Amino acid sequence: MALAVSSSIAISTSTFQSSQSKLSQFGSIRVLKKPFGVGVKSSQPRSFVKPINARDSVVPTTPSEAIETKEEDYELLAYQLENASPLEIMDRALEKFGNDIAIAFSGAEDVALIEYAYLTGRPFRVFSLDTGRLNPETYRLFDAVEKKYGIRIEYMFPDAVEVQALVRSKGLFSFYEDGHQECCRVRKVRPLRRALKGLRAWITGQRKDQSPGTRSEIPVVQVDTVFEGIDGGTGSLIKWNPVANMKGNDVWNFLRTMNVPVNSLHSQGYISIGCEPCTRAVLPGQHEREGRWWWEDAKAKECGLHKGNIKQEDDAHLNGNGAVHANGTPDVGADLFNTQNVVSLSRTGIENLTRLETRKKPWLVVLYAPWCPYCQDMEESYVGLAEKLAGSGVNVGKFRADGEQKEFAKHELKLGSFPTILFFPEHSSRPIKYPSEKRDVDSLMAFVNALR
Template structure:
């Protein structure tokens, strides 16, 4: 880790006026061991912006075992397009088998998605983040009406920090809109998940994701059977007020 002694509040204020490319350049120059989290359209923008700034660029993705076939093909498409390695993090088989044996494959429809996401997403993410000093995500303020409106450009990730290490999280696209993201994808001819052409906007696991109707918010396609303002799986648990 490069020496990082910045006041986070002051740094966030300074970086908030910068472009995503400038923010990513600062992040990559500040940390030797930093990774980009990859899953969707916003993350392709991050890779498009970052792949020429770091060699090698450390990228990881969470393979929950329940993704759409299109998403698996998309991951390989991005790997080949940018000629980068993408580390896929999978859930621990023992914990997954215990859940499905006790409750079946679709228990989240009855008792909420937290337990399943905890096993398929949070534990693998925690395992990965324990190996890095900082990470870069594609979070935007307008992605969720109840949980992301205050997303900072840079922050201490309290959810995944440990007593021994403060984990730094960068959100270079915090101030971008969905329109900004797609304009950049079209301009740069970056690859994207083919599900976007079928009405999907926010894409997660296959059983928990559906297309949205015109004028619906993008997160209404995720965990649609649950409270609309709390559409988080725990990857960004710090967004949810305790």
């Protein structure tokens, strides 16, 4: 590993030979057990940088002149590293930013990042956001990781006054009613903002396959457009995503091969792990992000830490008035569940259906959005169900509930997230919401048969 120094630093071959291979720990910087082979003597004092969450401890680093500060085209760098291994990307990030970069560790498979950093042989820093609502298993993982790698994770905590004000005014579980963004802003985004203000770059465990709605196009390195680094201003912070191109199975094969400690919740069906109230296990075949904020739309499943992933697309898409082509142009003709066996209900039609206290036939209706990947995934099974129910006395319908219709659907039709499936019995004015996320034909059929 090359050691970058300024011209005013003299190189001595004997400095490190007098200090034996001994593990030293400063904050969360790991110093190699073996000497570099050459030492550093400086005519100026050694510089010190505080860890991002400590006020009274210091982290030794090389003089600031040694940190590369020249401007770089990060789009070009991302292109050059597109086919690089996670280890190579991690090594490049640590080499480039030294003590001014840190790994964001969430207590899930992000431990792979720490293992890759360890394998580079370079010093590295790790920080984590303790929201105060994590699972006990996550805290145990933190402890195991610190002991295995000989580091100290730099914890960031939310402001106690802000948490107190939120809980006193809206209760402990307000996010189930009005969305998770406000709680995440207090408990995660603002602490992260404080952490990143002490850095020039950070390393995340984002992968393209984690969320089809928000992460499908993330590069391995990018300028962070949401947060600011130590220098302040747009472009002052760089985000590295070394495992962006890895599949979930590949990450887990790596973790098992390297015998890396992992969160015990994974063995209980949890894949993507966040705060305890907002995380649940997923069923076989479900996407991993369905276990996070399951009551909300797939497009909203970011807590704010990676808000830049949510594209500001064409107004037609944001308003739910049409899907969008890959080139960004609206495709107002795109739709789902297009079959003669599924009746397309207008706003007036669905309102009339809800007002009827007695119906001639029961109805099964899906509230959907064409851009929702989970709606797209269930299209075949819903169409197949409609074919099975044709002539059975049960009407099958659909109501597009995004855009201008979303508020109505949330308040009048029990819309939580897309898709929401409702059954309107013959002799009841209230629809019954399908409670499961199993959307195969047999499961949906069992639901209908139990109620008609």
